[in-house]
Amino acid sequence: MVRESYTITKTLDHAATRTAQRPRLHRLDLELTERCNNNCLHCYLNRPANDHLARERELSTTQLQAILDEAATLGCLTLRFTGGEPLLRPDFAALYLHARRLGFRVSLSTNATLITPHLADLLARLPPLQPLDITVYGMTAGSYEAVSRVPGSFHRFWRGVNLLLQRGVALQPRFALLPPNASELQTFERWALSLPGVQRHPGIVLFLDLRARPESERSRELAALRCSPEEGVAVLARRGAAYQDEMRSFCARFSRPAGDFLFACGAGRESACLDACGNLQPCVQLRHPAALYNLVQAQPASPLRHAMTEFFPRMRQLRATNPDYLLRCARCFLKGLCDQCPAKSWMEHGTLDTPVEYLCAVAHAKARHLGLLAQGENAWQVEDWRERIENFSKKEQT
Amino acid sequence: MTTDLTLDGIYTPSENIVARLIEGEVMIVPLTAGIGESDEGLYTLNECGQAIWQQLDGRQSLRAVAAQLAAEYEAAEGEIEADVLGLARELLERGILAEVK
Numbered sequence: 001m002v003r004e005s006y007t008i009t010k011t012l013d014h015a016a017t018r019t020a021q022r023p024r025l026h027r028l029d030l031e032l033t034e035r036c037n038n039n040c041l042h043c044y045l046n047r048p049a050n051d052h053l054a055r056e057r058e059l060s061t062t063q064l065q066a067i068l069d070e071a072a073t074l075g076c077l078t079l080r081f082t083g084g085e086p087l088l089r090p091d092f093a094a095l096y097l098h099a100r101r102l103g104f105r106v107s108l109s110t111n112a113t114l115i116t117p118h119l120a121d122l123l124a125r126l127p128p129l130q131p132l133d134i135t136v137y138g139m140t141a142g143s144y145e146a147v148s149r150v151p152g153s154f155h156r157f158w159r160g161v162n163l164l165l166q167r168g169v170a171l172q173p174r175f176a177l178l179p180p181n182a183s184e185l186q187t188f189e190r191w192a193l194s195l196p197g198v199q200r201h202p203g204i205v206l207f208l209d210l211r212a213r214p215e216s217e218r219s220r221e222l223a224a225l226r227c228s229p230e231e232g233v234a235v236l237a238r239r240g241a242a243y244q245d246e247m248r249s250f251c252a253r254f255s256r257p258a259g260d261f262l263f264a265c266g267a268g269r270e271s272a273c274l275d276a277c278g279n280l281q282p283c284v285q286l287r288h289p290a291a292l293y294n295l296v297q298a299q300p301a302s303p304l305r306h307a308m309t310e311f312f313p314r315m316r317q318l319r320a321t322n323p324d325y326l327l328r329c330a331r332c333f334l335k336g337l338c339d340q341c342p343a344k345s346w347m348e349h350g351t352l353d354t355p356v357e358y359l360c361a362v363a364h365a366k367a368r369h370l371g372l373l374a375q376g377e378n379a380w381q382v383e384d385w386r387e388r389i390e391n392f393s394k395k396e397q398t
Numbered sequence: 399m400t401t402d403l404t405l406d407g408i409y410t411p412s413e414n415i416v417a418r419l420i421e422g423e424v425m426i427v428p429l430t431a432g433i434g435e436s437d438e439g440l441y442t443l444n445e446c447g448q449a450i451w452q453q454l455d456g457r458q459s460l461r462a463v464a465a466q467l468a469a470e471y472e473a474a475e476g477e478i479e480a481d482v483l484g485l486a487r488e489l490l491e492r493g494i495l496a497e498v499k
Contacts, residue, residue: 023421075420077427077440103416103427105440127431129440 023075024308026266029273029284030067032092033058033084038111038148040137042178042205042225044212044285044347049088057277059296061091065098067274067295070304072102078130080107082284084276087114093122105129111137113153115160124167131172131197132164135205138181139188146180171195174203177235178225185235201239206232207339207362210347212287219348226358229365237369247337247370252393254336255385258329260319262342262352268312280307282315285343288352291315318342320353329355333385334372338363403487405464405479408498410456415494417451424448426494433493441494443485450485456498460486 034047034054047054059067071079079099086092087110099106106128123132136157138144144154164171173195175181175188185204192202208226210219227235237243258264268282268291275281278296280303293307300306320326329340339359342352349356367373372388382388411417414430426441443451449471453463464479471478489495 072418077418077420077425100429101416103418103425103429105427125431126429129428 023077023270024305025071025074025076025270025272027078027080027271028071028076029080029082029271030064030086031082031084031273031275031284032064032086032089032095034276035088036083036085036111037088037113038085038137038150038153040176041147041149041180042176042208042222044209044222045084046218047084049085054276058089059274059276059278061094063278063296064095067304068095068099068102068104070302072104073302074305074308077103077105078107079104080109080133082109085111085114087119093119096122096128097126100126100128107133109133109135111135111148111153111157112160112164113156115163117163120160120163120167120169123164123169127169131170134161134171134173136173136175136188136192137178139184139191143181143184147176147178165195168196170197172198172200172202174205176205177227201242204235206235207359209285209344212285212347223358229358229362232362233365233369236366244370247366248393248395251336251370251372251389255333255389256335257331257333257380257385258335258340260326260330261316262318262320263316264335265341267341267343268308268316272308272312280304282312283343286346288342288346288350290318290352291342291346318352322351322353322355325353325355328360328378328380329353332363332380333382333389334363334367334379337366337370403483403490405461405483406459407486408456408459409454409486409490409495410498411454412494412496424451441492446481447485450482454486454495 034045035049035051036043036045036047037049039046039048068079081092081096081099086108089095096106096108107130108128110132112132112134136144137147138154141154144157145151148154161171173188173192175185175192177185189202192198206227208222210222263269263282265283267286271283273281273284274295275287275292278294279287279292280295281287282291293303293311295303295307298306320330329338332338339362340356344356344359345352345354348354348358364373364379367379368375370392372392373379373382379385412433414428414433416427416429418425418427424443426443428439449467450463453466458466460482461479464475464482467482468475468478486495490497
């Protein structure tokens with residue numbers, strides 16, 4: 001009997017590899033460089049484009065291609081080029097071509113200021129298969145360059161975006177919401193939602209991270225830029241019923257006490273990040289020495305496989321020992337609303353298991369907004385949390 | 399494009415795709431724009447399609463592919479030929495397969 005169809009069309013989120021037999025590595029983030037041609041107020045890295053030491057530490061084209069080759073043999077399907085600004089690498093096009101020819105779906109996180117006609121042509125001819133992740137720092141030259149701190153960057157951003165749009169390259173912009181551009185969020189959203197192919201509501205960089213490697217002075221400056229938890233929740237809640245509905249579904253799935261295992265996400269299990277110097281990290285933000293596996297210096301013939309099958313599984317067994325964490329985070333039912341994780345603890349405190357007060361305050365503000373907590377309540381002391389989540393999740397969808 | 403598809407034709411995976419075997423599943427990843435229905439879709443093959451795909455090597459005709467499969471599977475030859483033609487037609491329409499001239 002002739003079958004109706006022999007092929008099955010899938011989007012990445014529904015690829016069988018996510019549900020059936022998982023590959024050793026599903027997603028790899030490649031931080032090609034820590035350098036950037038912008039100098040953004042809120043950046044957690046900020047290495048100048050002409051930082052020669054940082055450049056010397058970067059992996060060579062050949063090293064990166066060998067790592068891509070091994071990632072492909074492990075079944076990795078999704079690759080993200082990130083940075084710094086990945087387009088600062090003169091070999092970006094070669095690496096992109098290598099990745100696409102290996103059959104990766106490629107995501108690119110960029111500020112778009114270094115997009116050239118040649119590169120835009122390449123991205124149109126060999127599409128990355130995922131919209132380009134472009135961060136927008138303002139909708140006017142004044143606000144944009146108050147964030148990027150580079151004169152002329154606003155013009156270069158629009159030139160890059162227009163080169164891509166003229167060729168039909170799909171974009172998924174996100175907005176870095178900061179004091180200089182705080183009044184421009186609506187303008188940004190109207191523009192982003194008007195772009196062809198944009199389906200998701202554009203993302204917002206809202207609750208800022210501190211430095212990727214603990215640096216007290218810059219981290220203090222970053223902390224001063226943070227919005228208050230209540231201001232942040234007001235931004236999230238601007239979408240009204242849509243936000244409430246998303247949270248109902250989210251809380252039903254994820255809200256429960258975290259326990260003392262430190263790793264609750266997929267970091268180091270199905271995904272990993274390679275930093276610019278060759279260190280494999282469980283995620284893009286976790287640079288604690290105990291979590292790094294140097295792929296360049298590693299002895300095994302298949303270092304990526306060894307990291308994913310031996311090193312990270314052992315690391316993921318780590319449990320919290322900090323009494324404050326065990327008293328609060330391990331017992332708190334707001335896990336689904338809170339960004340507390342080993343990476344955030346590392347960036348904030350240089351440890352893996354220290355509660356991050358800002359994130360705790362944000363999670364509590366979200367929970368109060370959603371009616372899960374009363375003013376003055378601490379979530380880790382709530383005993384009837386199951387009932388609260390159940391009642392909240394059952395509320396009529398709007 | 400597919401009106402003259404016959405069992406005597408020889409076909410090979412298009413240069414515009416990359417076929418990957420991930421955990422036992424053939425995953426067809428578009429390389430260039432214009433493969434399939436969108437620029438973000440991936441394709442996999444059902445069990446029957448996967449068995450046929452693995453024989454499409456650019457050297458043997460669809461008739462030879464069907465004969466090879468008939469020797470391996472317990473199914474009527476006519477049914478297998480119909481499956482081989484069906485898959486080849488579908489993949490040609492999607493730009494995943496190319497005829498060897």
